[in-house]
Amino acid sequence: MKLSKEQIEKLAQLARLTLTEEEKARYSTQLTSILDYVEILKELDTKGVAETSQVTGLVNVTRPDEIGKTLATPDELLDCSPLPKTEHQIRVKRIL
Amino acid sequence: MDLHWLSIAEAHKGLLKKDFSSEELTRACLKQIAATDEKLNNFVTVTEDLALEQARTVDKKIVQGEGVGVLEGVPAAMKDIFNTKGIPTTCASKMLEDFVPPYESTATQKLKDEGYVLLGKVNLDEFACGASTENSVYGASLNPWDPAYVAGGSSGGSASSVAAGQAFYSLGTDTGGSIRLPSSFSGVVGMKVTYGRVSRFGVTAMASSWDTIGPITRTVEDAALVLQAIAGQDPYDSTTPDVPVPSYTENLSKGVKGLKIGVPAEYFAEGVTAEVKDAVNAALKEYEKLGAEIVPMSLPLTKYGVAIYYVTMPGELSTNLARFDGLRFGHKPEGTMEDLNDYYKKVRSEGFGPEIKRRIMVGTFVLSAGNSDAYYKQAQRARTLVIAEFAEAFKKVDVLIAPVSPTVAFKVGEKASDPLAMYLADALAIPGSAAGLPALAVPCGFNKDGLPLGFQIMGPHWSEALVLQVGAAYEQATDWHKKHPSF
Numbered sequence: 215m216k217l218s219k220e221q222i223e224k225l226a227q228l229a230r231l232t233l234t235e236e237e238k239a240r241y242s243t244q245l246t247s248i249l250d251y252v253e254i255l256k257e258l259d260t261k262g263v264a265e266t267s268q269v270t271g272l273v274n275v276t277r278p279d280e281i282g283k284t285l286a287t288p289d290e291l292l293d294c295s296p297l298p299k300t301e302h303q304i305r306v307k308r309i310l
Numbered sequence: 311m312d313l314h315w316l317s318i319a320e321a322h323k324g325l326l327k328k329d330f331s332s333e334e335l336t337r338a339c340l341k342q343i344a345a346t347d348e349k350l351n352n353f354v355t356v357t358e359d360l361a362l363e364q365a366r367t368v369d370k371k372i373v374q375g376e377g378v379g380v381l382e383g384v385p386a387a388m389k390d391i392f393n394t395k396g397i398p399t400t401c402a403s404k405m406l407e408d409f410v411p412p413y414e415s416t417a418t419q420k421l422k423d424e425g426y427v428l429l430g431k432v433n434l435d436e437f438a439c440g441a442s443t444e445n446s447v448y449g450a451s452l453n454p455w456d457p458a459y460v461a462g463g464s465s466g467g468s469a470s471s472v473a474a475g476q477a478f479y480s481l482g483t484d485t486g487g488s489i490r491l492p493s494s495f496s497g498v499v500g501m502k503v504t505y506g507r508v509s510r511f512g513v514t515a516m517a518s519s520w521d522t523i524g525p526i527t528r529t530v531e532d533a534a535l536v537l538q539a540i541a542g543q544d545p546y547d548s549t550t551p552d553v554p555v556p557s558y559t560e561n562l563s564k565g566v567k568g569l570k571i572g573v574p575a576e577y578f579a580e581g582v583t584a585e586v587k588d589a590v591n592a593a594l595k596e597y598e599k600l601g602a603e604i605v606p607m608s609l610p611l612t613k614y615g616v617a618i619y620y621v622t623m624p625g626e627l628s629t630n631l632a633r634f635d636g637l638r639f640g641h642k643p644e645g646t647m648e649d650l651n652d653y654y655k656k657v658r659s660e661g662f663g664p665e666i667k668r669r670i671m672v673g674t675f676v677l678s679a680g681n682s683d684a685y686y687k688q689a690q691r692a693r694t695l696v697i698a699e700f701a702e703a704f705k706k707v708d709v710l711i712a713p714v715s716p717t718v719a720f721k722v723g724e725k726a727s728d729p730l731a732m733y734l735a736d737a738l739a740i741p742g743s744a745a746g747l748p749a750l751a752v753p754c755g756f757n758k759d760g761l762p763l764g765f766q767i768m769g770p771h772w773s774e775a776l777v778l779q780v781g782a783a784y785e786q787a788t789d790w791h792k793k794h795p796s797f
Contacts, residue, residue: 233659263695266691269744270549286413294410295639296408
């Protein structure tokens with residue numbers, strides 16, 4: 215299945231990536247060859263086969279809703295942000 | 311005596327006997343790093359002052375006659391994807407070039423608790439995506455046996471540094487071969503554990519239903535010693551179950567007499583080079599001599615492994631990397647941006663390298679509306695069949711032995727422009743990962759150009775002790791692990 219330039223642009227938009235014209239052309243060819251390769255999976259009869267989500271069989275792991283030990287303070291975590299902080303909050307660009 | 315070529319076990323004995331100090335071990339590694347790393351490009355960060363301080367602390371304990379643990383005072387290098395509190399952790403990505411984590415990963419915390427000496431952080435493919443470390447923003451780590459060749463990836467800096475005597479051991483991550491492939495390419499031992507055996511807390515996630523953590527060492531015994539320290543349930547990683555951790559060293563001398571070793575024909579099929587097949591067959595002959603029974607068998611679903619991986623992994627990767635939006639951490643773009651969406655795009659387009667963007671695009675495609683059933687879900691159903699096929703095999707045999715990779719290490723640049731060719735390097739490592747099996751890469755010789763050859767031992771879930779036992783039997787009967795590259 216050949217991916218068109220429009221499809222590549224739509225995927226890039228969904229993934230929040232800006233691609234150059236050169237990248238669009240390259241990814242169109244490379245993604246097409248990867249998707250052609252994985253077509254092999256359609257040979258397999260998987261009717262009635264469950265999808266794997268957890269290979270060792272664990273389900274619904276829960277813990278009591280209690281605060282445990284703190285590994286990092288809120289300010290240490292805020293310090294990781296490249297954006298300016300105001301009153302312990304990260305300032306972001308406008309949304310609308 | 312060349313201290314930097316000792317095994318962990320030998321270094322520990324020497325420390326106890328006061329033949330040398332931890333500071334001397336540490337200085338031997340630092341000297342080897344200074345002498346060889348310009349060529350090999352393994353270290354992203356060298357933590358020399360910290361290492362010497364940690365070493366002196368251990369030396370003080372020894373002088374005062376206090377007991378020390380087996381990893382205590384033995385220098386190690388960590389793949390630069392493990393969060394190390396206060397020490398830069400880059401994932402070899404421009405996205406995290408300035409990131410200093412405020413907390414420690416569980417695996418490295420456990421090593422810290424054991425009194426390890428941290429030499430520094432080593433190179434990888436960006437976000438652990440690749441088979442050669444050529445996707446690192448810092449450039450490729452090279453093969454210590456011949457720097458014209460790659461060290462393998464994604465844990466290439468880990469494997470190369472251990473093979474080159476720069477560190478006694480390293481931790482790597484293995485999602486679809488990222489510990490075993492570089493270990494095999496670099497001639498060292500690499501252990502991929504059962505999914506969930508080692509906590510992944512504080513390690514940047516790649517593909518969450520596949521990711522594992524394990525040791526890279528120069529001997530099988532050392533792999534057992536490191537695994538012993540890091541294995542077990544962790545409340546911070548809900549994929550680690552309450553399965554008891556056995557002794558990984560107690561059976562290392564037990565041998566393989568009476569064990570059944572399955573040899574799947576598909577791992578010796580077309581595309582696997584004659585030199586790889588010959589080397590693994592020679593290792594199988596050795597096992598026969600040691601009293602194991604070799605059982606030829608067939609695993610017909612092997613050929614679907616790469617396709618299953620290159621659908622599910624990019625899907626999970628694209629989801630995991632969605633958190634890199636430049637708000638809480640990440641690359642800071644320059645220039646003016648209109649709105650938040652514009653900011654996201656700039657952060658991600660500048661911060662991620664080409665292979666990451668490619669995988670995010672594939673992942674976005676396979677998970678997008680209208681495609682997820684035909685791609686992602688079909689691959690996860692195919693994976694269920696692969697898991698069942700392995701489970702059937704382990705009813706007949708104790709372990710499986712096969713090549714790690716179809717070829718020895720390839721030349722730098724050889725596959726760099728062809729993503730699919732690079733993906734196929736992991737064709738024999740991926741199926742075991744799909745089923746979450748433990749698998750140990752063991753060196754088994756050199757080809758005519760002096761490049762390392764290796765095989766892998768796969769076992770059922772939670773059978774690390776058995777897999778290590780089988781690996782140790784071969785190592786004790788051969789000398790490959792005693793050979794070191796010369797510089």
